[in-house]
Each structure stands twice: as C-alpha cells, then as structure tokens.
Amino acid sequence: MTLIVFDIGNVLLRWDPQAAFRHAFASDAEIDALLDEVGFYDWNYEQDRGRPRAEAVAAIAARWPEHAALMDGYFDRFGLTIRDRIQGSWDIAANLKVRAYRLWALTNFSADTWPAARHLHPDLTTLxxxxxxxxxxxxxxxxxxxxxxxxxxxxxxxxxxxxIDDSASNVAGARAAGWQAHHFTGPEGLHADLRDRGLL
Structure with missing residues (x-):
C-alpha cells in the first residue's frame, strides 16, 4: 500500500453547517427545520458535484424565494462551518507523513467554498x-x-x-473501485485500523 487518502470534512475538519445560520435563528432546532424544508443536504451535494453558486441560489429562489438571501449567505459564511479541527486525525496524518507514506486528500467540496477551507487551514496544501x-x-x-x-x-x-472517510457509502464506493478503506468514526478507531494493517 503506497497511497493513503483522507477525506476532509468530518475526518480532518468538523463540518457544522448550522454555524452559517446561527446569526439568524434562536436555536439549532429552527435551523434544522429550515435545512429540512429546503433539502439542504441534497442541495449542497449538487454544489459538490460542480453546480456554481449562482445556479444553486437560483434553485432555492425558484421554490423558496423567501429563503434565497439566507441560503446565498451560506457561501459567504461558510468559513464558520469548518473552524474546528479533528486534531487526532491531523496527528495521525503527520505521523504517516513522517513515515514517508504518500498522502492525498479526496473531498466532496464545492468549488465556491473550497477557497475558504484553504484560507482557514493553509496547511492542508502542505500536508x-x-x-x-x-x-x-x-x-x-x-x-x-x-x-x-x-x-x-x-x-x-x-x-x-x-x-479514510466518515461516509459509509463513500467507503463502499472506494472498495468497489478496488481500494482498501476505513469507515472513520474517530481518530482512535483510525489509529487502531492503521496499526492492525501495519501502517503505524
């Protein structure tokens, strides 16, 4: 095994989409109601697939015009959603790099929000x-x-x-492509799996 590939969201960086909306709501329950109403996670997945911001906002405006400005603001406030690191995962990645393994990242991420991740966590590009x-x-x-x-x-x-990915479906996709894969639930489990495989 020569290439170790990390997901980023919820493996290296905690993704908290509610953080982009807390300025406008009194509780996370109210935010969750909005996200459910507009089908946020399916909507966001289309940006991961390459849909640009303008088209994403237009899709909201066509069905929920009253929410268009708020959802447009998600892009501007995206940095709030990825402030926190999962430090144990960074420590593992650094350890693997010291051991001269090749490290790559494979992430479902919008092209419009990726610059915020690079700005907030510039060491992603050096790791x-x-x-x-x-x-x-x-x-x-x-x-x-x-x-x-x-x-x-x-x-x-x-x-x-x-x-390494926190999504079971992504792990299954990797295995179907002939890769070995670990379903991430926390740094401790990842460390144990790497140790069992003789990688740490």
Missing part, C-alpha cells in the same frame, strides 16, 4: 501531495469515476490505495 476536490472535477464520491481519477493523477493502482 498532502495532492487534493482532489469534487467541485473542480464535476464528479463526486461515491461514484467510481472520481476514485479512478485520483489513481490516474497520483499514478497509483487501486490496490495500492487506502481510503
């Missing part, structure tokens, strides 16, 4: 040899094509890749 961002490529996990693309970019065979 990894390469980062594949779904919104730039217009393809998403768990689709096979994005795993194949990373193998091509990194010049690695699928069986050489070990993938």
């Amino acid at each position: 990894f040899e390469g980062i594949l961002v779904s919104g730039h490529e217009r393809m998403v996990k768990p689709d096979r094509e994005i795993f194949d693309l990373l193998c091509t970019r990194a010049d690695a065979a699928p069986e050489q890749c070990y993938f």
Whole structure:
C-alpha cells in the first residue's frame, strides 16, 4: 500500500453547517427545520458535484424565494462551518507523513467554498501531495469515476490505495473501485485500523 487518502470534512475538519445560520435563528432546532424544508443536504451535494453558486441560489429562489438571501449567505459564511479541527486525525496524518507514506486528500467540496477551507487551514496544501476536490472535477464520491481519477493523477493502482472517510457509502464506493478503506468514526478507531494493517 503506497497511497493513503483522507477525506476532509468530518475526518480532518468538523463540518457544522448550522454555524452559517446561527446569526439568524434562536436555536439549532429552527435551523434544522429550515435545512429540512429546503433539502439542504441534497442541495449542497449538487454544489459538490460542480453546480456554481449562482445556479444553486437560483434553485432555492425558484421554490423558496423567501429563503434565497439566507441560503446565498451560506457561501459567504461558510468559513464558520469548518473552524474546528479533528486534531487526532491531523496527528495521525503527520505521523504517516513522517513515515514517508504518500498522502492525498479526496473531498466532496464545492468549488465556491473550497477557497475558504484553504484560507482557514493553509496547511492542508502542505500536508498532502495532492487534493482532489469534487467541485473542480464535476464528479463526486461515491461514484467510481472520481476514485479512478485520483489513481490516474497520483499514478497509483487501486490496490495500492487506502481510503479514510466518515461516509459509509463513500467507503463502499472506494472498495468497489478496488481500494482498501476505513469507515472513520474517530481518530482512535483510525489509529487502531492503521496499526492492525501495519501502517503505524
């Protein structure tokens, strides 16, 4: 195994989408009601797939015009949603890098919000040899094509890749593409799996 590939959201950075809306609501329950009403997670997934901000806001405005300005503001306030690191994962990645493993990242992320992640956490770009961002490529996990693309970019065979992701469906997608994979639930479990595989 020569390539270790990290997801970013909820593996290295906690993603708290409610944080972008707390200025406008009295409770997270009210925010959750809004997110449910507009189908936030499906809506956001289309940005991960490459839909630009203007089209995303237009899609909201067409059905929920009263929420269009608030949802547009999500892009401006996105940095609030990824402030916190999962430090144990960063420590593991640093340990792997010291051991001379090749590290890449593969993330479902909008091209419009990715600059905020790079600005807030500039060491993402120094930790990894390469980062594949779904919104730039217009393809998403768990689709096979994005795993194949990373193998091509990194010049690695699928069986050489070990993938870490908090989404069970993304882990299944990686395994279907011939990768080994770990379903991330916390740094302790990741460390144990890496140790069991002889990587740490």
